Structures are given as C-alpha cells and as structure tokens.
Amino acid sequence: MTEESQAQLYCARWALPITSAPIEDGAVAIAGEQIAGVGTREALSAEFPGATVKDFGEAAILPGLVNCHTHLELTAMRGFLEREEGDFFAWLKKLTIARLERMTPDDLQVSAAWGAIEAVRAGVTCVGDASDAASQSMIALRDVGLRGIVYQESFGPDAKLAREYFEKLREKLEGLREFENARVRLGVSPHAPYTVSAPQLEMISEYALAQKMPLMMHAAESEAEMLLLREGSGVFAESLARRGIEFQVPRCSTIQYLAAHGILSTRPLLAHCIHVDEQDIETLKQADARVAHCPKSNAKLGHGRAPLAAFIKHGLKAGIGSDSVASNNTCDMLEEARFAALLSRAGGDRIDNQRMMNAEDALRAATHGGATALGLENHIGALAVGMQADLVIVSLGGAHQQPVHDPTTALIFASSGRDVRLTMIAGREVYSEGRVTTVDEAHLRARMKEILKAVTSDK
Numbered sequence: 001m002t003e004e005s006q007a008q009l010y011c012a013r014w015a016l017p018i019t020s021a022p023i024e025d026g027a028v029a030i031a032g033e034q035i036a037g038v039g040t041r042e043a044l045s046a047e048f049p050g051a052t053v054k055d056f057g058e059a060a061i062l063p064g065l066v067n068c069h070t071h072l073e074l075t076a077m078r079g080f081l082e083r084e085e086g087d088f089f090a091w092l093k094k095l096t097i098a099r100l101e102r103m104t105p106d107d108l109q110v111s112a113a114w115g116a117i118e119a120v121r122a123g124v125t126c127v128g129d130a131s132d133a134a135s136q137s138m139i140a141l142r143d144v145g146l147r148g149i150v151y152q153e154s155f156g157p158d159a160k161l162a163r164e165y166f167e168k169l170r171e172k173l174e175g176l177r178e179f180e181n182a183r184v185r186l187g188v189s190p191h192a193p194y195t196v197s198a199p200q201l202e203m204i205s206e207y208a209l210a211q212k213m214p215l216m217m218h219a220a221e222s223e224a225e226m227l228l229l230r231e232g233s234g235v236f237a238e239s240l241a242r243r244g245i246e247f248q249v250p251r252c253s254t255i256q257y258l259a260a261h262g263i264l265s266t267r268p269l270l271a272h273c274i275h276v277d278e279q280d281i282e283t284l285k286q287a288d289a290r291v292a293h294c295p296k297s298n299a300k301l302g303h304g305r306a307p308l309a310a311f312i313k314h315g316l317k318a319g320i321g322s323d324s325v326a327s328n329n330t331c332d333m334l335e336e337a338r339f340a341a342l343l344s345r346a347g348g349d350r351i352d353n354q355r356m357m358n359a360e361d362a363l364r365a366a367t368h369g370g371a372t373a374l375g376l377e378n379h380i381g382a383l384a385v386g387m388q389a390d391l392v393i394v395s396l397g398g399a400h401q402q403p404v405h406d407p408t409t410a411l412i413f414a415s416s417g418r419d420v421r422l423t424m425i426a427g428r429e430v431y432s433e434g435r436v437t438t439v440d441e442a443h444l445r446a447r448m449k450e451i452l453k454a455v456t457s458d459k
C-alpha cells in the first residue's frame with residue numbers, strides 16, 4: 001500500500017493550524033503518528049485519493065490543547081480544600097498531609113489517571129505535570145495515552161541538609177528514566193522558593209543542565225512568598241523559624257532570587273509569576289525562561305493575577321495551565337483560556353497601545369504557547385506537515401455557539417471542553433464521541449470514590 005492510501009482524512013467546516021491562517025472547509029491528513037497534510041478538503045482529497053475520510057461537519061480541527069501546569073496526582077482532592085482557601089499555608093498543609101498520609105502509591109496512580117481522563121475528554125493532548133510520585137504519574141499518562149513532561153518534585157528548606165536531599169533526588173530521578181517513552185518525558189521540579197533551600201536550588205539546576213532535563217518551578221505565586229524573600233516576614237518565615245530552619249533573606253524578588261541561584265540558567269518553566277515587575281520580565285526574557293499562566297487557580301486562591309498581556313508583549317514563551325483541580329476545580333483549557341482573556345481585560349491590560357487580549361491570543365497561548373513553554377514546539381502545538389498528529393476536534397454546532405461568525409471567537413468565548421468530539425495523540429484516537437478508548441473508565445470512577453473516602457477520613 002502507498003502512504004497516500006493509508007492516510008486518514010479528518011474534515012470539518014474549519015481547520016485552525018494556529019501558526020498559519022484558518023482554513024474554511026478544512027482537512028488534516030494523518031499518516032501514522034504524524035500530520036501528512038493540512039489544507040482544504042478539496043485539495044487534500046486530491047492529494048490523498050485513497051484516504052479514509054471522517055467528516056465532522058460544523059466543527060473546528062485544531063492542534064491539541066496544551067495544559068502546561070498540572071498536578072494530576074491530586075485529582076482526588078477536587079473540592080477538598082475549599083475551607084482553607086484564603087490561608088495558603090493551611091491549604092498547603094492540609095493537602096500535604098492528605099497526600100502523604102492517606103494516599104497509597106496506587107491511589108496516586110489512579111488519581112493521576114482520572115486527571116488524564118478529564119484532560120483528554122477536554123481536548124488536552126499534552127501536560128506539564130508536577131508530581132511528588134512521578135513514576136505513578138508517568139504510568140498514568142502512558143496508560144491513558146496522554147503526552148507530557150512529568151517533573152519529579154523536590155522539597156527541602158534546610159540548607160544544611162541540601163546535599164543529602166539532593167542525593168536522594170538524584171537517585172530517584174535515575175530510577176525514573178525507565179518510565180520514559182516517546183510521549184512521556186521526565187523533568188525535575190524544585191517545588192518553590194519557600195520549600196527548597198538556595199544550595200539545593202543550585203545543585204538541582206546544575207544537574208538539570210548536565211542531564212539536559214527540563215526544569216519546572218513554582219515562582220512568585222503568593223504574597224507570603226514575596227514577604228519571605230523581601231522582608232523575612234509572613235507565614236512562611238514564621239513556619240521556618242518554628243521548625244528551627246535558618247533562612248537567609250535575599251531582600252529581592254523571586255525572579256532575581258532564582259537568577260542568583262542558577263534556576264534561570266536552565267531556561268525553566270515557571271508556574272504563576274504573579275508578583276513580577278518590568279525588570280523581572282526583562283530578566284525572564286533574557287534567560288529564555290518560560291511561564292505557565294494559571295489564571296483560575298490564582299483567582300480561586302486569591303493570589304491575584306499574572307500580567308499575561310505583558311508576557312505576550314515582551315515575547316515571552318507563555319502557556320496556560322489549570323494547576324491542580326484542588327485549586328481550580330477543573331482541567332478545561334478552553335474555559336481556562338477564556339478566563340485568561342477575560343481576566344486580562346478586566347484588569348485593563350493592553351498588549352500594545354489600545355489592543356486588548358483577543359481570542360487569537362488566548363487560543364495561541366492554549367496551544368502553540370503551551371508547546372513553546374514546554375520546549376516541544378518542533379513537535380506539537382500547530383497543524384503542519386511533519387508535526388506529531390496531536391489534534392482536537394471541537395463541535396461548534398451547539399445552541400450556545402450558533403451562529404458562528406468566527407471559529408476562534410466561538411472556541412474561546414462560547415465553547416468549553418464539553419464540546420470536544422475527538423482527541424488524537426500521536427495519531428491515536430484517545431477520546432472519541434463520549435468515550436475514552438484506552439482505559440476502563442468505569443473501574444477508575446469506582447476507585448476514585450474509594451480514594452475520596454480515604455482522603456477525607458480523619459485518621
């Protein structure tokens with residue numbers, strides 16, 4: 001058989017390649033794991049005469065959505081921490097105790113798999129996932145068929161123990177390599193400036209550079225973090241003091257602190273970046289650091305909002321993340337992108353002169369922007385020949401969407417993950433017309449109910 005006769009043609013009223021103009025009556029040809037053609041239905045039907053054709057009618061074909069900041073293992077904690085919101089310290093403490101003391105490794109794996117199911121059902125094809133149990137998360141991604149980088153987290157605020165903690169981390173990372181495959185990669189994540197000491201940040205940065213391992217870190221998220229670094233005060237400072245842990249107050253912003261301790265030399269992915277000024281943005285740009293903007297999580301926890309319009313204006317590589325569903329409470333990138341645009345507009349931000357963030361900016365951030373934030377832009381994030389066949393088909397025929405004047409506007413301002421009809425990852429239909437094809441959803445649903453009981457028990 002020729003390659004043309006093996007190709008599959010996916011057609012819809014619109015194809016949105018993102019890195020080139022929208023195509024009316026569009027089609028995408030898939031051969032194996034890759035995109036073999038993008039164009040009008042007419043042109044591709046002529047180019048691939050033997051292809052099987054699937055026509056989705058009133059719908060849009062777009063590159064898979066990229067959720068560049070998740071904690072899929074925490075999916076069992078959806079709705080569990082509402083009472084602690086407003087007190088970030090208490091929120092983190094309750095979450096940590098529940099995760100460490102009440103969830104078994106299998107619970108964490110099921111929880112991550114359920115998060116991966118939610119993701120592919122909402123058109124997400126790739127995640128940047130921070131995990132304290134990376135092997136479980138990597139297995140979950142592989143089982144469901146989701147693409148991603150899983151960043152093994154590291155903790156350790158006491159500088160005196162930095163070498164010991166780092167050696168344990170290095171051992172763990174070496175053992176995790178065997179869980180990698182073509183779609184699931186390993187990364188490393190020093191958790192945050194208030195949970196990892198400066199010498200440990202330096203050791204992890206050096207290691208990540210030497211191993212060419214992607215690095216992700218939470219940065220400039222809360223006021224408490226800012227107070228700790230600028231003044232040595234606030235709840236994080238008090239907690240470290242109570243535990244007898246010495247903290248050298250740098251009296252600078254998070255971004256300058258990370259620059260001073262090697263993190264920025266790794267071209268890291270930094271989640272949140274709310275408390276940043278013009279100088280910080282310039283520093284991030286110079287370092288080619290990337291940002292995971294998490295607007296709903298930041299709003300829900302009352303942390304504020306990151307200046308996404310300024311990131312776009314300065315040409316920073318910025319994507320959008322849901323963060324964990326413990327703080328969101330959903331993983332829905334169309335909804336997240338809409339929220340990002342609305343929040344930016346509500347704050348009066350402008351990208352240049354008078355222009356507000358628009359639907360194109362939001363959809364680009366949720367696809368190509370996320371791919372660049374994860375360093376995967378040569379493989380995913382756009383519909384183009386030779387790219388990985390990661391795509392999503394979203395119905396635009398609903399009462400809440402019709403009439404469609406412009407497909408991008410309809411996707412961002414009138415659609416949600418519930419309108420997704422098909423999610424394809426590396427040429428494989430992982431979700432199609434209401435059904436995840438790779439795992440037993442009913443079994444996992446039942447297991448999630450058991451895990452919820454364990455998490456909420458007062459042991």
Ligand SMILES: [Zn+2]
Nearest residue numbers: 218271323324
């Ligand atoms: Zn996070």
